Amino acid sequence: MRDNQRNDYKHSRNDKHTRREENDIESLTIEGRNAVIEALRSGRTIDKILILDGCQDGPIATIRKEAKKAGIMMKFVSRDRLDQISETGAHQGVIAYAAAYSYSEIDDIFNLAEEKGESPFVFLLDNIEDPHNLGAIIRTANIAGAHGVIIPKNRAVGLTATVAKTSAGALNYTPVVKVTNMARTIEELKKRGMWFVCADMDGQPMYNLDLKGSIGLVIGNEGSGVSKLVREKCDMIAAIPMKGEINSLNASVAAGVLGFEIARQRGGYGK
Numbered sequence: 031m032r033d034n035q036r037n038d039y040k041h042s043r044n045d046k047h048t049r050r051e052e053n054d055i056e057s058l059t060i061e062g063r064n065a066v067i068e069a070l071r072s073g074r075t076i077d078k079i080l081i082l083d084g085c086q087d088g089p090i091a092t093i094r095k096e097a098k099k100a101g102i103m104m105k106f107v108s109r110d111r112l113d114q115i116s117e118t119g120a121h122q123g124v125i126a127y128a129a130a131y132s133y134s135e136i137d138d139i140f141n142l143a144e145e146k147g148e149s150p151f152v153f154l155l156d157n158i159e160d161p162h163n164l165g166a167i168i169r170t171a172n173i174a175g176a177h178g179v180i181i182p183k184n185r186a187v188g189l190t191a192t193v194a195k196t197s198a199g200a201l202n203y204t205p206v207v208k209v210t211n212m213a214r215t216i217e218e219l220k221k222r223g224m225w226f227v228c229a230d231m232d233g234q235p236m237y238n239l240d241l242k243g244s245i246g247l248v249i250g251n252e253g254s255g256v257s258k259l260v261r262e263k264c265d266m267i268a269a270i271p272m273k274g275e276i277n278s279l280n281a282s283v284a285a286g287v288l289g290f291e292i293a294r295q296r297g298g299y300g301k
Contacts, residue, residue: 058127058128058129058130058190058191059115059116059117059125059126059127059128060076060125060126060127060128061116061117061118061120061121061122061124061125061126062118062120062121062122062124063089063090063093063122063123063124064089066079066093066124066125066126067089067092067093067096069126069128070093070096070097070100070102070126071096074128075128075129075131075132075133075189076097076100076102076126076127076128076129077102077103077127077128077129077188077189077190078102078103078104078105078126078127078188079093079097079102079103079104079105079124079125079126079127080104080105080106080107080111080112080115080124080125080126080127081093081094081104081105081106081107081123081124082106082107082108082109082112082123082124083106083107083108084106085123089122090123090124093124101183101210102183103183103184109123112124112125127188127190129188129189129190130189130190130191130193130194130201131189131194131201131206133189133206133207133208134178134205134206134207135205135207136178136180136207136209136215136219138178138205138207139152139177139178139180139205139207140177140222142177142178142205143177146177148175148177148296149242149243149244149245149296150177150222150224150244150245150246151174151175151176151177151244151245151246151247151292151293151296152176152177152178152179152180152219152224152245152246152247153167153168153170153171153176153178153179153180153246153247153249153285153289154179154180154181154212154215154216154226154246154247154248154249155167155179155180155181155182155186155248155249155285156182156212156228156248156249156250156251156256156257156260157182157185157186157250157251157254157257158181158186158187158249158251158252158281159185159186159187159251159252160187160252160281161187161190161192161193161196162192162196162282163252163280163281163282164181164187164193164196165192165193165194165195165196165197165198166196166197166282166285166286167179167249167281167282167285167286168193168197168200168201168204168206169196169197169198169200170282170285170286170289170290171200171204171285171289172197172200172203172204173200174286174289174290174292174293175293175296176204176247176289177204177205178204178205178206178207179204179205179206179207180206180207180208180209180212180215180246181206181207181208181209182208182209182210182211182212183208183209183210184210188208189201189206212257212260213259213260213262213263216246216248216260216263216264217263219246222244223244224244224245224246225243225244225245225246225265225266226245226246226247226248226263226264226265226266227239227241227245227246227247227248227264227265227266227267227268227288227292228247228248228249228250228256228260228261228264228266228267228268229247229248229249229250229255229256229267229268229269229270229284229285229288230250230255230256230261230267230268230269231269231270231272231278232267232269233266233267233268233269234266234267234268234269235268235269235271236268236269236270236271236287236288236291237271237291239266239268240295241266241268241291241292241295241296242295242296243296245292247285247288247289247292248260248261248264249281249284249285249288250281251281252280252281268288270284270287270288
């Protein structure tokens with residue numbers, strides 16, 4: 031095979047892989063102006079909308095208005111990007127990503143804790159972007175006895191089909207709440223009697239901390255960790271003791287280690 035043919039073949043395979051991967055991550059796309067408008071007006075849960083950059087005609091203006099009113103993130107992208115993602119070839123300059131599962135409300139978390147006769151235990155995820163990590167953390171939260179998971183609206187993955195698959199059914203039992211501002215949400219939950227601990231290698235060893243009672247575990251972004259503003263709202267900073275040469279853990283693994291330490295201290299894995 032000639033070099034130029036080999037390169038064309040390589041690029042073709044990479045493009046197909048990228049498209050499959052992106053569709054797998056986002057999935058459940060809604061394409062076309064009327065379809066997106068109807069989805070918005072029906073109250074369907076939409077995580078994000080991609081709009082052709084520079085397009086400002088009537089239907090697009092309607093979509094932007096409805097999305098803004100609903101607090102849905104919008105991104106303005108090139109036609110090439112929309113063409114690459116489109117499965118129908120008729121996106122008309124707009125593609126919406128619908129959630130695979132419906133989101134819950136914070137009261138649902140407290141109600142679940144009350145039903146079980148337990149102090150609330152919540153995972154708060156500060157801008158987790160990888161759908162496999164999010165799915166794994168939701169699964170861990172359920173097994174560790176947490177009553178719910180809270181994620182931010184922006185700069186984070188939502189409840190995509192990949193998240194649902196990776197959670198291995200935990201989404202059917204674990205409420206997931208989407209909030210506009212994580213720091214403000216922590217402040218509001220403190221008024222309801224909750225304490226918060228975040229994961230950070232510069233914190234106190236987790237075994238030295240009192241992690242019982244009504245508690246929220248904050249796990250940060252895969253690369254940058256917990257944001258400064260969110261970290262400042264936390265009452266405790268927990269470090270996971272490490273003996274090896276590597277001094278960091280995958281976000282879902284860190285969530286598992288700390289989540290089960292909280293469950294251990296609460297007794298019987300939260301039951």
